[in-house]
Amino acid sequence: MTSVTSHFAPPRLSLRLLAVWRRNFLVWRKLALPSIVGNLADPVIYMLGLGYGLGMLVPEVEGVSYIAFLAGGTLAYSTMNAATFEALYSGFSRMHTQKTWEAIMNAPVSLDDIVVAELLWAASKACLAGIAILAVIAAFGFAASPLALAAIPVIFLTGLCFAALGLIMTALAPSYDFFMYYFTLVITPMTLLSGVFFPQGQLPDAVRAVAEWLPLSHAVALVRPLLLGELPTQAGLHLAVLAGIAIAAFWLALGLTRKRLLK
Amino acid sequence: MSPLEISGLVKRFGEGPDAREVVRGLDLQLIPGECFALLGPNGAGKTTTLRCALGLTAASAGSIRLCGLPVPERARDARARVGVVPQLDSLDPDFTCAENLLVFAGYFGLPEREVRPRIPELLAFAGLEGKENARIQSLSGGMKRRLTLARALVNRPELLILDEPTTGLDPQARHLIWERLRRLTAEGTTILLTTHFMDEAERLANRLAIMDAGRILAQGSPREVIAAHIEPQVVEIFGEWQGEGAAAWAAAHAHALCQRCEVSGETAFCYTTDAAPLLAHLAQRPGLRSLHRPANLEDVFLKLTGRDLRD
Structure with a gap:
């Protein structure tokens, strides 16, 4: 039972996972306003600052104003950040510091339920943050088409993908400090290479070939055209990659978490 | 069930x-x-x-x-x-x-x-x-x-x-x-x-x-x-009499006066079914102080698990 194979067995779930999701939602609801402002302020300030500031120097990118170009990228990367922060810092607090998971496991809820609930919650919170950002973008007139609403399920999927990746880090983390490596070595380079701030065509060919496979690249490739009122090209491929990474990363995260906590 | x-x-x-x-x-x-x-x-x-x-x-x-x-x-x-x-x-x-x-x-x-x-x-x-x-x-x-x-x-x-x-x-x-x-x-x-x-x-x-x-x-x-596991009475002995501490006293006399004796630092724990002879012996040695009490669970616990520190 304690062998490696059993740790990586498929999850066995129950609807009790909804109670775990609800617990996180109830905590969030208490702090919803500062939480939304926190998730909103940073990306919006960057978008407006860079969009209008740099936008004076760069009149057009791929046929639209720089700020309109930036809007889609901002929505995608801020969703990534919100999901990552939740899965890393808040997840680690609940798993390790506050022993919340330990308490829940004494009830008829399994660790599998808890980890799935954390995944869904981090994606939900990222989606809530994303909707707030989308609303600001729309208020500034950069998401005029009804197609922009189709970005909402995409950001939820983006949230799932990065929450799953984040949960791998949480399962491995000895302390909060560990997460700094993930941000500086993974998240920040990914933000710069995924076509958020400039088109990937500007990258050297070798870098670009790798960068195009980064999950954030796929999210940007879906969200940006939707905000501009266009249908994304190769939408199926982008969705499949995001979903595939989400599933694979979650499977790994669950196995590592079981290994850590069920010994 | x-x-x-x-x-x-x-x-x-x-x-x-x-x-x-x-x-x-x-x-x-x-x-x-x-x-x-x-x-x-x-x-x-x-x-x-x-x-x-x-x-x-x-x-x-x-x-x-x-x-x-x-x-x-x-x-x-x-x-x-x-x-x-x-x-x-x-x-x-x-x-x-x-x-x-x-x-x-x-x-x-x-x-x-x-x-x-x-x-x-x-x-x-x-x-x-x-x-x-x-x-x-x-x-x-x-x-x-x-x-x-x-x-x-x-x-x-x-x-x-x-x-x-x-x-x-x-x-x-x-x-x-x-x-x-x-x-x-x-x-x-x-x-x-x-x-x-x-x-x-x-x-x-x-x-x-x-x-x-x-x-x-x-x-x-x-x-x-x-x-089941321990003698019913305990006499804890500590202090000193004529330059002799409890540990030295236990080495010399304990075997004759009680069934079992454990020494921990400078305290001797004597376990016995009848403490009277031991108490009479101690009365002759006023420097050796003693505490006579019934055996309790802690005595059993220490007997079974030892007196060494665990962490």
């Missing part, structure tokens, strides 16, 4: 030559309605035994039935009928006292409308009347432990498991917890608790087991265990 039946439990950590056996063939059978104490020094395997019993970690060998259900196969259903007070505080700091109880009840699938009317009663049981809206940060350590006890009762458990429930509490808080646990057993709840406080076990437990290094060394009612 026994609320918890464990037979031949073995738990190993790691594999191959590095494997560490933490529980080594443990048998335990709780009687409905009793309070059973599992005593042991740090690292004896108490918490690991509880984790196995709840299905939170897989046993390496042996069989477990919790509330009549096989563990780990049906651990989830079994846990629905069990309450747990864990060793470390795990209350939700973002919620009030009442919210802690409501949210926890949600993990049992209990709807809010069913639990909310019971909250005043649960809080009163924990000595936290009127604390519905108090924040967790504002509670003392004893209050937190009592709220954790109330939380463990939201599902009206048949079996309540407490892992060192009074460690770190002041005497007032300990006595309140003891009183509540007695009330629960009087109402028919079975209790399994771990502790390393002998007085706690002696006061609360109908039966107890002393375990060390993953094995049960003695089991029975507190009186039975004391009667």
